[in-house]
Amino acid sequence: MSAIKSPFESHPPSARRLLLTVLAALMLAAVILLTIVLPAEYSIDPTGIGGVLGLKKTTAAEQKIELLDTLGGNEKIDTTSVAGGAGSSQPIPLPNPAVHQSQDSAAQAETFTITLPPYAQTEIKAVLKTSKVLMYAWKIDRGQIYVDFHGHSPEWTNKEAFVRYEENKASTGANGSLVAAFPGEHGWYWLNGNAFPVVITLTVQGYYDKIIDYGVSK
């Protein structure tokens, strides 16, 4: 039946010897598990010997946590392994560390005040590289205004990106943030549909290259 040529198979040990062997193996395993492996790996130390040996908590149990891996509002649940977990003194490494970016210089901040005559339009754009962050707040002094918050590639043709973030036909202002999904100009087109002039106050902050003010036109 079996091709194995164990000498102990042709001459098996006596039942007593086999029992003693298995018991010895079990005992040895139990001793090593309880005094060394479990204290070191899981901080389970029923005998206290692991603690005496300094093995306890050399590594805390590994935990898995789920977290949002967010980049530019693209939310994907990712899991990551953490040694120690909640009680750990060490922070948790993110599966996608690119959610953090270090910059060469401080963020810029500017405020624009634009007076838009009746039925006039204007456009203000921030030039952003991929993944750069822009924070903005704008409001108007009276009435409501058409706004198209959008972005496009700098030298845009039909093939390149031209995307809308938000359109509002009757807005009084907006606050928010943007992470550029592609390099290019990202900003606002406003059209004043009122018979009276409207003053737009826009504040932008972030890691943009520059702001392009396209000026007011009818």
Next chain:
Amino acid sequence: MIVKLLLALAGLLLSVAGFAHGVAANDASYIESLKGVAVIPYMYLGAKHMVTGYDHLMFLAGVIFFLYRFKDVALYVSLFAMGHSITLLLGVLAGIHANAHIVDAIIGLSVVYKAFENLGGFRRLGLQIDSRLAVFLFGLAHGFGLSTKLQELSLSPEGLLVNLIGFNVGVELGQFAALGMLLLVFEVWRRTDHFIRAAYLANTLLMSAGLILFGYQLAGYLQAA
């Protein structure tokens, strides 16, 4: 002579134990960064996993412990390779998620089983177990272990099949390398005067090591649950 060999073996086991189990952390992030077909890196990682995976090595050592003829070694190792290839590929491709602790606990039991068989335990109990079938079945368990660990990583779906086959080929190559070293050690060891007595002790220790693996993984499972 025996003492020296045992010390050398113990040293080898201790040095690989540092890698812990599965795919080492820096390899894991490397695998995750790979996009598209990357056969050679996957092959290398498969080979490394086998050469540094002490649970696979212990089982392999148990399997070839009393195999004197090359034909038998080839047969048993092929059965083992066939078993773990099936579950490695199917597990990842079909996305079968097994609990890593349970799979590793079963792998620990495979070591216990093999050592007990080597000791003539089943023969004494009057049990007739086809060891070829057993090696094949435990091969399935070992492959499941590999696929479970690979699935813990976020693998790029691009070129996944080709990469997996590369990983699998690497596992086989690593197994050949490990097998070569083991066979060499056994060849020398078997020629020593007290081999039979040492073999009994070694298999008892192997059984104990399998039990430790089993207990370790079971505790891990209970703690995670």
